[in-house]
Amino acid sequence: MKNELNVHTRSISRRSFLITAGTVGIAVSYGNLASQAFAATIATETAGNYRPNAWVTIDHDGTVTIISPASEMGQGVMTTLPLLIADEMDAEWSKVKVVQSPSDAEKYGNPGFYGIQLTGGSETVRGYYEPLRLVGAQTRMILLHSAAEILDKPVTELNTEPGMVVHTPTQTRISYGEISRLGKISDPLPQISKTDLKQPEQWHYIGKQDLPRIDVPSKVDGSAIYGIDVQLPDMLYGAVIRPPVQGETPATIDDSEAKNVVGITRIVRLPYGVGIIGETIEATIRAKEMLSIEWTTGSRIRNYSSASLIDEYRKAGSDLSQTGVNAVKKGEAAQAIASSDILIEADYLSDHVYHATMEPMNATALVSDDEVEVWAPTQGPTFTQGFAAQTAGTTTDKVKVHTTMLGGGFGRRAERDFVDDAVSLAKEVKGRPVKVVWSREDDVRHGKYRPLVAQHVRVGLTSSGAISGWQHRVAADSIFARTLPPVFEDAGGLDDVVTEGADFNYDMPTHEVEYLRQDNGLDIGYWRAVGCGYTKFAVECVIDEIAATRNIDPAQQRLELLAGEPRARKVIENTVKMSDWSRPREGRALGLAYSDSFGAHCAAVAEVSVNRENGQIRVHKVWTSVDPGVAIQPQNIEAQMTGAITHGISHALYEQINVVNGEVQEGNFDTYRVIRMSEIPEVEVSILGDPTQKPSGMGEVGLPPIGPAIANAFARLTDGARLRHYPFLPERVLEALNG
CATH class of the missing domain: 3.30.365.10 (Aldehyde oxidase/xanthine dehydrogenase, molybdopterin binding domain)
Structure with a gap:
């Protein structure tokens, strides 16, 4: 009706938009997931294994490695998303290995979030549900065509069971591992549509089995790597003191005592505070306590009560x-x-209210002349690429983001401040990684x-x-x-x-x-x-x-x-x-x-x-x-x-x-x-x-x-x-x- 308006939607009218990160922009396209995912990116002859698309790799022993594109912060997404692919391709779950995706929005972006890699807003499963099932369905079709060539049988006579292609008339079976070893990926790739997706009664895993969560065993035995756990060779530690009032900056810094703390490498004035770099985290904490800073007092936030x-x-x-x-x-x-x-x-x-994540904000960065690497418990790898590029003074194609496990997110880890800390300090000591870990007090007092x-x-x-x-x-x-x-x-x-x-x-x-x-x-x-x-x-x-x-x-x-x-x-x-x-x-x-x-x-x-x-x-x-x-x-x-x-x-x-x-x-x-x-x-x-x-x-x-x-x-x-x-x-x- 003419008098009715409902603009409650997160979609935007155009097919692409510019996500700004200060002066740096990341151009991303909406809805390109399927075309990128279905491209055969590594040929059997050159890879030593079978990779029908950017999401799935099948090894000769039958192991099926599936990419998980979202950030795991306790919500179980590292299990839920891969099983969508696994069910449609008829993978045997006991042989599935899940790997966190690299930062690559072109391949792994979420259509529910404008095609970027961002986990939040309860958009992850909603955004990826159909595309990942289509990935699985096309992977299955590729396996069928490879098996048809190996067995010299019509593809119409073949079907799949978990981990196997079966020739229905003779009941001859060939495993996915054998197809990986003997088969070739057809060119062009077989085409599929929504009509090729399984019906609910055909599902093995979706809604049928409560599969054990992929992330839980490593959390139980302590081997899970959160951002706070990252350890790199020759790593330094960093801490940042922020002003008590948002928007203010250091007027004067007395570091005469702090710089003499054993293990302190450098004390740095930042646009938004003071950074400390040291050989141990204990040294940075000690130096932080000994710094004397007078802050400017002109922020309009002083009027905020x-x-x-x-x-x-x-x-x-x-x-x-x-x-x-x-x-x-x-x-x-x-x-x-x-x-x-x-x-x-x-x-x-x-x-x-404050996010109160179990793991305080943290990130690790390594800045060199030609590349920036960031290890972070981030909800938004695409954003993190932009933030790091701006802070380091480079372009997003020169930034790699390694997403770790997240000790809670709740929206807080889509922000940039903890990433800025690590990259800003790593710039000061090029060639050596710097890990910044916020104290709980920093986390509470400087939240979003x-x-x-x-x-x-x-x-x-x-x-x-x-x-x-x-x-x-x-x-x-x-x-x-x-x-x-x-x-x-x-x-x-x-x-x-x-x-x-x-x-x-x-x-x-x-x-x-x-x-x-x-x-x-x-x-x-x-x-x-x-x-x-x-x-x-x-x-x-x-x-x-x-x-x-x-x-x-x-x-x-x-x-x-x-x-x-x-x-x-x-x-x-x-x-x-x-x-x-x-x-x-x-x-x-x-x-x-x-x-x-x-x-x-x-x-x-x-x-x-x-x-x-x-x-x-x-x-x-x-x-x-x-x-x-x-x-x-x-x-x-x-x-x-x-x-x-x-x-x-x-x-x-x-x-x-x-x-x-x-x-x-x-x-x-x-x-x-x-x-x-x-x-x-x-x-x-x-x-x-x-x-x-x-x-x-x-x-x-x-x-x-x-x-x-x-x-x-x-x-x-x-x-x-x-x-x-x-x-x-x-x-x-x-x-x-x-x-």
């Missing part, structure tokens, strides 16, 4: 005379609300936090309780304006990762979402579930308020609004049944929330109690149902759901970064509170997969609904007291109780 700014954001969101950029516009919501019989209006606030956000929601109801209009205003700084300026500009100033999740599949006649950018300068970034982590808080709590106003069950309210969404209804109905929703609990209550984020349908019920004397909320149990489409690895989905729910409870109850006059007040886990093992509830997960549907993202799906489920349980437990500010600190709980 989060406690007062959140109130300014709240006022901006509730001031309807201030207009924003539409993320969703379906009908005329403001007009519909103005003529409604009942108005529900509320503000929902969210504080900054989830944005400070105020949301103003207005809903109009008719006298019968039907929703006539929904208006949702999101006031926050922009992530894209800093990290992806071309995308931000192409969208006309809309930051759709900040507003994502405010667009939903609930059926209502008018629906408007506006983004009101607040530009106060503090670097903010991607944090697990990004916008959905707080927009679903507002949406799902307001849905409960509507149900309370109508005096109907919150589950019934959602089911009414999802009448045309059978998959959504199913997860809600199943979760309600799992939790025994209607049964009263002494001193406890249940809360429900639903999310349609990342292509999945997910419902969660939380069982909650509250200490009315000290304001402490306790989550005792969580029930959740998820429909991920095809459930590629059900056991891993359960693990991802449990982890995301735990993370979601932590940020909803405890996690908070406070900035006062530009300085972060927290410094370690003694002041930045995260959930403790003793506080983690029992979590029961039900997976309602559908093999006929494309897969959803999974790494973040469990987080968005758990916070509102807790808030809604609190409201039911306290006769309607509402929690509207993340996190639910004891003082905020007591304030709500005393209303």
